[in-house]
Amino acid sequence: MCLSVPARIVSIDGKMADVSVGGTIFKAGLHMVENVRVGDYILIHAGFAIQKISDKEAQETLKLLKELNDLQNE
């Protein structure tokens, strides 16, 4: 029920956006997020964007996991 999926903003019209999840387009309310633009990724849940995804943090997590990987392989 609390499942949210990453979706890319395709277009914005006022408080509503069309967002793409792997090519499927959904409507998402932008009432709860600020400073979002076309191309940004948000988490969509029950028709609303509930959070903008931080690309910087996403890359940090992957970097950390890869470092852990390298540690293993040394």
Add this chain to the structure above:
Amino acid sequence: MNNRGLKYIDEYRDKDLVLNLINHIKKSATHNYVFMEVCGGHTSAIHRFGIPSLLPGNIRLISGPGCPVCVTGTDFIDKAIIYSKKEEVIITTFGDLIRVPGSASSLEKEKAMGADIRIVFSGLEALDIARMNPDRKVIFLGIGFETTAPGTAVTIKLAREKGIKNFWLLCAHKVMPPAMEAIIKAGTKLDGFICPGHVATITGSVAFKFIPEKHNMGCVITGFEPSDILQAILMLIRQVNRKAPDVEIQYTRAVTASGNTIAQRNLSEIFEHCNTRWRGFGMIPSSGLKLQKEYEDFDAEKIMPVEISYNEDNPLCICGDILRGLKTPPECSLFKVACSPENPIGACMVSNEGTCNSYYKYLHNE
């Protein structure tokens, strides 16, 4: 849904990363650990990705109460069914709820018999149905935790702004931290919580701080892909080994310490906390959300009160013990015998995120 080429999903399903995390977990897990995931999304992901089969035997994952469908009482379904029988009413609901058994029927059965029950993707869709059907009374079934409730809050605010007078909420929204405290107080033996990632996008990590501070138990706020879940387990093991319980955020790409303050503001403008019943737990203080007095004109139960008679759930069903992490589905005499996803008896079998449903689908031969 085709998952190929999905950004922020595929990277976290990388086989090498997963295998490596397993190796680190095996090295770090020096004694026995029991961790509870409280989000139904995690329960589903853990079984779908076969995570228990990857973990060493000294790490046990148990499921908590984190599926809103599962913890919603039969009385809520019974009330919705009474409303659905009224000629002038349209019931709008998330699809998750439609097959949940009430004491004598379900919304799905009532729909088949002609009730006007419509599945919506969001509160905004329900509001549109009200706008397009001014002669009907549209009731939106509000269920879900902090992830879902802000959307309902925004919907109610819009209904007021737009002067829509034929839209009401039947509210069973709940909040998660008091239920986690109820589990701790019930004495379920745990070494830490895999905390709900999407609830925490709204609440922030701060909402879970009382768990290490008051109860000396670790928390890691976790994403929903295999490497997320395994990384969180590794972080929890390290907290236990260091004897340093804390609230850490693994799911940093979506969760911050303070959370989504706009969503929080919407919640506090529209709702107030109330005591509410959870299936399996009974009454948990301050764990429910109800409309504030100023918004009572949107409360279906205030405007159109209905009486229901309470019926006992099937006495053989152990959903309650499963939701508290005390038992697992194979310990239930109904599991796979009388209770299946096609013919669910308890709510944990209905929802895709219910523990029994996940066990049935992914651990069919155990």
